[in-house]
Amino acid sequence: MAYENWASYIDHTLLRADATQTDLVGLCAEARTAGFFSCCVNARWLPLVSQELKGSGVLPITVVGFPLGASLSEAKALETERALRAGAEEIDMVIDLGALKSGLWKEVTSDIQAVVKAASGKAVKVILETCLLSDGQIVTACRATVDAGAQFVKTSTGFSTSGATARIIRLMRQTVGPSFGVKASGGVRDYATFKELVEAGANRVGSSSSLQILKEAEEARGKQP
Secondary structure (H helix, E strand, O other): OOOOOHHHHEEEEEOOOOOOHHHHHHHHHHHHHHOOOEEEEOHHHHHHHHHHHOOOOOEEEEEEOOOOOOOOHHHHHHHHHHHHHOOOOEEEEEOOHHHHHOOOHHHHHHHHHHHHHHHOOOEEEEEOOHHHOOHHHHHHHHHHHHHHOOOEEEOOOOOOOOOOOHHHHHHHHHHHOOOOEEEEEOOOOOHHHHHHHHHHOOOEEEEOOHHHHHHHHHHHHHHOO
């Protein structure tokens, strides 16, 4: 991979329901050492994670309306406000999938706008759950995300039937243009997949296998002539 400091592409992620305080402290230690962009955690852990990451340059970020996207817009907005108070620096929200698949695009856009407004200038990534959508729905969802004022489109929660693919990343990048954020997540467990997704157009990658990716990348770098 041609760029330097690729670790800064990675949101080091732990969203398991059974993750413990010890797990979260360990996640933060790993992120500080590796220099990942952020730690993405459930909002319940934000005060702890914010404290553990203080001064490190690694951002605490969280998810909203996760993993189904079926919360009321008002609830997503309130989640966002409370998450910011607890230390979140970015918000990864799940799109209203039911409205999206019903073609209710006004409702989809207003749902995103409610979170963008509540985020008060913090970056909002909109999770599309692309494995459940047609290409046409992905394109329209990307356009709605841009129109609503968010900063990223994101492939997946990691809790559905499959995750990011290079083909879908290319479709998303083609739709949103060169300067908008595209985050790949779901099933990114090795360096080969990570590299393929970045080369396809992702400028952020979420993974719970970040250390494995780091290890394999260093091995690949060592083999270069």
